[in-house]
Amino acid sequence: MKTIIKAAAGLLMGAVFAAPVFADVKTKVALVPGGPHPYFAAWEKAGADAMKDFQLGAADYKVPAKWELAQQSQLLESLLTQGYNSFLIFPGDAVGTTSVAQELVDNGANVIATAGCLKDPSPALFCLGTDTGNSAYLGAKELIRAMGGKGRIAHFTGFLVDPNTQLRIDAVQKAADETNGAVKVVQVIADIDAPQPAEEKINAYLAANANNIDGIITTAWVPAVVAANSLRKIGDKRIKMVGIDHDEVVIKAIDDGFVDGTMLQNPYGQGYVGSYVLDKIRSGCKLKADAPWKSNALTTKFVDSGTVFADAKAAPTYVNAMVGITKDLKDKFDKDFLACP
Amino acid sequence: MTGVPRSSQMPATPSRSAVSMRVLLSNEFGLTALIALTAVVFALTLEGFTSPFSLFAMGRQIGIDTMIGLAMMAVIVTGGLDLSVGAIGVCAAMTFGWLAQTKGVPVLPSVVLAVLLGGGLGFINGFAVVKSGVHSFIITLASMSIFFGIMVFLTKAAAYNGLPAEVSAFGKFKFFKTISPLLLISVASCIGLALLYRFTVLGRQMLAAGANARAAELSGIRTGRVIVACHILTGLLAAMAGLLVVARTGAAVPSMAGQLGQDWLLPAFLAPVLGGTLLSGGRVSVLGTLLGATFVNVLTSGLLLMQVGSFWILAILGSMLLAAVFTDRARQVFLKSRGMI
Structure with missing residues (x-):
């Protein structure tokens, strides 16, 4: 028994020291909702498009199996371990998610609360969602x-x-x-x-x-x-x-x-523009001190991702409407929110 | 593993080979081997599995899951169960938040009072079970809703996120850059419980009442009191688990264990049952519960790093619970056929 334990411990120690060191510097974005919900399905395509358009290392949509705070936290910790360095997070709880977001930031990652806000004070750069x-x-x-x-x-x-x-x-x-x-x-x-x-x-x-x-x-x-x-x-x-x-x-x-x-609403734009902003921040851009933040019940650093009414005339081309407000949102960030060297 | 023989006739002094066979067939040995094997395989194949942050996060979650498992184990000993462990944990956590944040009570007295509240809620469960004669499943199903409902009514579902800084500092503290104090608290609790079951009269009475309540009664054990004591112990441990989660999140959040505290049920059963605690009562494995929680978290962490979907991980954990029950049954049959029990 002792021999088996010693052998296992030896193997484990060997594995610890043999484990490869992670050294990826490209922006790897994880788009993490609080749980499964159709609203967030657009984040998958938004991430894929952002990865292609902005040459990101990754922009992957990762869904916890259930709307459970512990599961989302465990998934976020694992994604950090996997080398993701930028996070768009729908907080499983406006207060309860703050701690894990702080750990991500403490380990060098950037976080944007997306589609839902963290309650101030929080380590998120800002909150991007629908007003x-x-x-x-x-x-x-x-x-x-x-x-x-x-x-x-x-x-x-x-x-x-x-x-x-x-x-x-x-x-x-x-x-x-x-x-x-x-x-x-x-x-x-x-x-x-x-x-x-x-x-x-x-x-x-x-x-x-x-x-x-x-x-x-x-x-x-x-x-x-x-x-x-x-x-x-x-x-x-x-x-x-x-x-x-x-x-x-x-x-x-x-x-x-x-x-x-x-x-x-604009879930696609949240995922697409959110990934873009995270990449810009990693490449040295800063958020302007005098940016036109809005306020809501949870935070004083809120950005409206846009909303538009689609009636019978506009419904068949609703995708165009979403693309339009996404483009406006990206332009707004470039003009009003980001200060790049 | 601690238990009392179920047969009236004590088995003859076992031979050395029989003892070795029993060790090899024990849950603890099987789990230790599985943990070592999976840890080595993951460490050698997965980037980041052995990074300090990954080990720290894993250890912290093991600490929380172990405490939740111990809470359920303490009542499974009698052949009962407690569906309200999550609700009790949340009630204790919110009480701690109210005391420490709103009332300005220092942290340590707040911890003590919150844990005592857990014990009190456990007493209500135990008293109701003994006095009504109704199975604990029904009693705790009802009390789960009652406890949680009262908590939501009193707190208006508002989180306490202005706790003293030392609370979240404690949750983030690292010994040797990898070991969480939350894990150490759980290990200390395991040692305390092992001593209780092995060396104290109350502990032996709990096991005896679970193995055969009628025989225990005839031996002079007041099984009603013992069952109440088990529920109190469950309440105390569930409260401690709630406080560990508070330390982890740095806030007391009503949703920390999901709706009605149901998110805790899978880890509550998984760890003790994997560890060899009999659902029918009379046998308990404190070490097994710790190992069970460890195995679940090592496996979950590895599967997440392998980018296996969270949905599959949940299915795997559920299957493991079922497999553990069947394996235990098969082992019992085998040992009985060899005259070892």
């Missing part, structure tokens, strides 16, 4: 316009633990309040950004109340898909709906007239 409140407000205004300026709205939205959710609820309410009572938000259903609760709650609500509402706004991916499907199933084109994001189901429902439009 969720503004997006929800603009979407609600479009819905009210489609409803003819009056009626009753149901709002289906995301997880309550996500600080963006309350911002979205407040923004939709604000747009309704601006109509001086002509439009009322009669129902807010939250905590449903997953298929099972979304199917259950949206279908039950529409079964009982479809005749009592004139408009639906959805401010999370899964509720948008489920609500679009529900309106198609019941064949109701009287109820106006504005969704969010670019799931095929939503885009097709816009084409077919069941949904009036969708607020496009």
Whole structure:
């Protein structure tokens, strides 16, 4: 027994000293969401395009198996060990992810909180994401316009633990309040950004109340898909709906007239421009001290990655719209945020 | 491994070869060999596996997973289980955060009070199990929701991220650039528990009550009290695990163990069951639990470095839990057929 242990220890020690030393200096970006979600699928292509366009060492999309803080932290630690030196991270928790982000930075990596922010103070360079409140407000205004300026709205939205959710609820309410009572938000259903609760709650609500509402706004991916499907199933084109994001189901429902439009976010641009900025920072660029940062509930260093409304006319070419706002975003960074030698 | 013979007749004094056979067939030996083998293979083939940061991160996670495993092991001893370990851990962590950040209580008293709270919650579980006669599965399934729900209600799901600096400094501290104090705390806890089960009356009573509650009762052991004591011990250890996670993240975060604390369930069962603790009670392996957690983390770390998808790693860990149960059963049958147990 002792001999076996000694032999194993000897082998391990030998392996330790024989292990190769990592010495890659190219920018290797890891794009790491908090867990699996269709919103982040665009990050994979964004990383691949950024790698090709900016000659990066890598720009890989790495997904934790579950929305679990420990799994995301373990994956990030492993990616650092693998030589990744730049990270676009959707924080699994606005506070809980700070520690692992700090370790990445302590080991020479750069971090941008992407699509969701870390709570200040944080080691992230900044937060790049959708100005969720503004997006929800603009979407609600479009819905009210489609409803003819009056009626009753149901709002289906995301997880309550996500600080963006309350911002979205407040923004939709604000747009309704601006109509001086002509439009009322009669129902807010939250905590449903997953298929099972979304199917259950949206279908039950529409079964009982479809005749009592004139408009639906959805401010999370899964509720948008489920609500679009529900309106198609019941064949109701009287109820106006504005969704969010670019799931095929939503885009097709816009084409077919069941949904009036969708607020496009820019996950592709977040991945593409985020990778570009990380490479620039590694090559010696600095963030300007007087850059036009925005603020939100979590941070004072926020950059809006852009949002645009796509209706029946714009839906077939929504990719062009995303490319357009991505180009604008990159130009904005070059002009207003980066100071390069 | 510590346990009490299940048969009423003690086996005859075993021969030297029989003892060697038992050692070779023990979980501890098998796990040690597996850990050595996988570590050597990964060290020789994977870039960065033996880097100081990788070893440190691995050791820190082993420390946390071991403590979670010990918490479950302490109640498995009696043939019970505790689904609320995660919820207790989070409650203790949030209590620590409230005391240390909001109330300004120094760190050490805050730690003691948080651990005592864990013990108290464990007492509630144990008392309910003994007084109701209902299996601990049902009781702790209910208490998991109750504990977590009360915690969310009291804290409004807000994290404590302004803890004293020494908390996160402790989580990041490195002995010899690679060893985390979190691992050392878990190892110390293992030693304490091994002494408890091997050398104290209470420890032997816990094992006896788990092996055969009726026989233990007839021997004068008050099994009800012993079961309550096991649940208290589980609560204390779960609270310590929660505090280790706080040290790691530098904050007390409600989502640190997932919804209702369920993220802890797989590591809680995996480490003790891999290590040879019998789910039916009466036999416990403290060393095995440490080795089980070590094996899981060495394997996970290696697979992540091999860029195996996180989804596959989760499937592999689940399969390992199943395989461990079957292997243990086969070993029991083999040893019984040879008259060794």
